[in-house]
Amino acid sequence: MIDRLIKKIEETQAPIVVGLDPRLNLIPKHIKEEAYEIHGKTPKAAGEIFYRFNKEIIDTIYDLVPAIKPQVAMYEQYGPEGMEAYIKTIDYAKEKGLIVIGDIKRSDIASTAEAYSQGHIGRVEIEEESYTVFNQDAITLNPYLGVDSIEPYIQNCKTYDKGLFILVKTSNPNSGEFQDLDVGGEKLYERVGRSVNQWGAQLIGKKGYSQVGAVVGATHPEQAADLRKLMPRSYFLVPGYGAQGATAEDLKGYFNQDGLGAIINSSRGIIAAYRNEKYQKQFTEKEFALSSREAVIDMKKDLQRIR
Numbered sequence: 001m002i003d004r005l006i007k008k009i010e011e012t013q014a015p016i017v018v019g020l021d022p023r024l025n026l027i028p029k030h031i032k033e034e035a036y037e038i039h040g041k042t043p044k045a046a047g048e049i050f051y052r053f054n055k056e057i058i059d060t061i062y063d064l065v066p067a068i069k070p071q072v073a074m075y076e077q078y079g080p081e082g083m084e085a086y087i088k089t090i091d092y093a094k095e096k097g098l099i100v101i102g103d104i105k106r107s108d109i110a111s112t113a114e115a116y117s118q119g120h121i122g123r124v125e126i127e128e129e130s131y132t133v134f135n136q137d138a139i140t141l142n143p144y145l146g147v148d149s150i151e152p153y154i155q156n157c158k159t160y161d162k163g164l165f166i167l168v169k170t171s172n173p174n175s176g177e178f179q180d181l182d183v184g185g186e187k188l189y190e191r192v193g194r195s196v197n198q199w200g201a202q203l204i205g206k207k208g209y210s211q212v213g214a215v216v217g218a219t220h221p222e223q224a225a226d227l228r229k230l231m232p233r234s235y236f237l238v239p240g241y242g243a244q245g246a247t248a249e250d251l252k253g254y255f256n257q258d259g260l261g262a263i264i265n266s267s268r269g270i271i272a273a274y275r276n277e278k279y280q281k282q283f284t285e286k287e288f289a290l291s292s293r294e295a296v297i298d299m300k301k302d303l304q305r306i307r
C-alpha cells in the first residue's frame with residue numbers, strides 16, 4: 001500500500017487526502033430534495049444522498065489527488081443504508097484508481113481485532129468461500145490496548161498489501177489530556193510513536209517507508225517535528241488542515257527532507273467548499289463539485305510553498 005500511495009503522491013504532486021465525511025447539513029439542497037421525493041426523509045434517502053454526493057466529488061477530483069478518506073461514523077449512524085453508501089463509495093473510488101483510507105479508528109482485544117481486521121483489510125470466510133467486504137487500502141487504529149491488539153492487522157498488511165495509520169498525536173483540543181502525560185521522562189505520544197515505528201520496521205516498502213503509519217494532527221507542529229525525528233520511516237496521516245485551523249506554514253516539519261513522509265487530510269474544507277464565499281463567486285450550489293476541485297487545486301498550491 002505504501003509504495004502505491006507514494007507513487008500516486010509523486011504522480012499527482014499532491015500529498016493530499018480528501019476526507020469524505022458527508023453530513024446532511026453540508027449537502028446541496030437539490031441532491032437532498034430529489035432523494036426525499038423518492039425515499040421520504042429516511043435512512044435510505046440519507047445513504048442515497050451520501051453516495052450521490054461522494055460520487056460527484058470523486059468524479060471531479062480523482063485526477064488531482066492520490067487518496068480519499070471516508071469517515072465511517074458519518075455513514076454508520078444511518079445503519080445498513082448508511083453502510084451501503086460507505087461500501088459503494090469505497091468501491092467507486094477504487095474503480096477510479098484512488099487509494100482508500102478507511103477512517104474506522106478501531107481498538108479491541110486481539111481475538112476481536114481479528115474480526116475487524118478480516119472485515120476491513122482482509123477477507124472473511126464463510127465455510128469454504130471467502131469475501132472482501134470493505135475494499136480499503138488502509139485503516140486508522142487506536143493503539144490504547146497495546147501491541148497484541150495491533151498484531152492481527154499487521155498480519156493482514158503483510159498478506160494483502162494493506163496499511164495502517166495508528167493514532168499517535170491527535171488534532172483535537174484535548175489531545176494532550178492523556179497523550180502529553182509524562183511517562184518516565186518522555187511524553188506518552190512519544191512512547192507510542194516509538195512503538196509504532198518499531199511495529200512498522202518489519203514492513204518497510206521499496207521507497208523506505210513503512211506500511212504502518214501514524215496519525216499526527218496538523219494542529220501540533222512542535223510535537224510533529226519531535227515525532228518526525230523519532231519515526232523517520234512512518235508515513236504521517238495529518239488531519240486538521242483547513243476546518244480545524246491549521247495552515248500550510250504549520251506543516252513544514254511533518255515532511256522529511258525527501259519531500260515525502262506526510263499526507264494531509266482535508267474533509268469539510270474540500271467537500272463543503274461550495275459554501276465558501278471564495279468559490280461561490282465562481283460556481284453555483286449545483287456545481288458544488290467544481291468548488292471542491294478548485295479547493296483541492298488551492299490546497300495543492302498552498303502545500304507546494306512549504307515542501
Ligand SMILES: O=C(O)c1cc(=O)[nH]c(=O)n1[C@@H]1O[C@H](COP(=O)(O)O)[C@@H](O)[C@H]1O
Nearest residue numbers: 071140170171215217239243244266267268
Ligand atoms: O484519524 C483521523 O483521520 C483524525 C484524527 C485526528 O486526530 N483528528 C481528526 O480530525 N481526524 C479525522 O480527520 C477528519 C477531519 O475533518 P475536517 O476537520 O473536516 O478536515 C475527520 O474525519 C476526523 O475524524
